[in-house]
Amino acid sequence: MKKAISILAFSFFIFVACNKNKKMVNNKEISVSPTVKADSVQSHTLIHQEFSKTRKQPSDFVSNTHEIQYEAKGDLNLDGLADIALVLRNKVDTLDRRKILILLKNPDKSYRLDKTSDTVFPEEYNEVGYRMHDTEDISIDKGTLHINLYDIGPNGNLFSQFKYFNGDLVLTYIETYNMGAGSHSGLYYEPIKGKVIEETVNTMEEDMPSESKTFQVSKKRFLFENTSPKDIIVKTYNSMKE
Numbered sequence: 086m087k088k089a090i091s092i093l094a095f096s097f098f099i100f101v102a103c104n105k106n107k108k109m110v111n112n113k114e115i116s117v118s119p120t121v122k123a124d125s126v127q128s129h130t131l132i133h134q135e136f137s138k139t140r141k142q143p144s145d146f147v148s149n150t151h152e153i154q155y156e157a158k159g160d161l162n163l164d165g166l167a168d169i170a171l172v173l174r175n176k177v178d179t180l181d182r183r184k185i186l187i188l189l190k191n192p193d194k195s196y197r198l199d200k201t202s203d204t205v206f207p208e209e210y211n212e213v214g215y216r217m218h219d220t221e222d223i224s225i226d227k228g229t230l231h232i233n234l235y236d237i238g239p240n241g242n243l244f245s246q247f248k249y250f251n252g253d254l255v256l257t258y259i260e261t262y263n264m265g266a267g268s269h270s271g272l273y274y275e276p277i278k279g280k281v282i283e284e285t286v287n288t289m290e291e292d293m294p295s296e297s298k299t300f301q302v303s304k305k306r307f308l309f310e311n312t313s314p315k316d317i318i319v320k321t322y323n324s325m326k327e
Contacts, residue, residue: 139197143169143188146198152176154183159225162249166190170223170230172206179210187230187254187309200254204313205232205245230254232314245314254309261318274321279304281321300325
């Protein structure tokens, strides 16, 4: 009898614990981790709903909290229809990560959201309010998404390219060029091929001689959704120096 009571008590405890970790969001009951506030789960749900899958116009994908900073048009998935890439920034929080939406055009002239990234485009400003890059642009040409960041300061230029392969938008090329005291240096990386070229120009000599080295590294496949070209180029450079 005592054993039966214990089992019932334990079952009741489990039932109460599970229901404490549930909350109604959009008329649906969802489970909430004990370490995550229900409000944060609801916020995540609302953020996800900001970018529904199919809309008539590109602007329909933009929530009230964001605005379009850059827009590029072109046939990215090579189906003969003009797709659109949007760079969105937070209207209020200048330190918030910028988003890139890849909108593929449908035959009925509507658009479908295919890819999003919070990491490809860097923050616009650093913690002290300094703009990270002097000029930024994004374009689509011959099935390639180009993202170009220009800076004559310590950040240097950073160019990256993405292409579709079997439904995945993959990083195919990164180029960086920095001008420092006494030398200029460039790094050209093709992750899919595992090929890196390092170029150094000695500006201390009158004829400014250059030296180029080619390295073979492990082949990588970086997906658009979670790729940071800046982080990748830094890790690649550091691995070459080890």
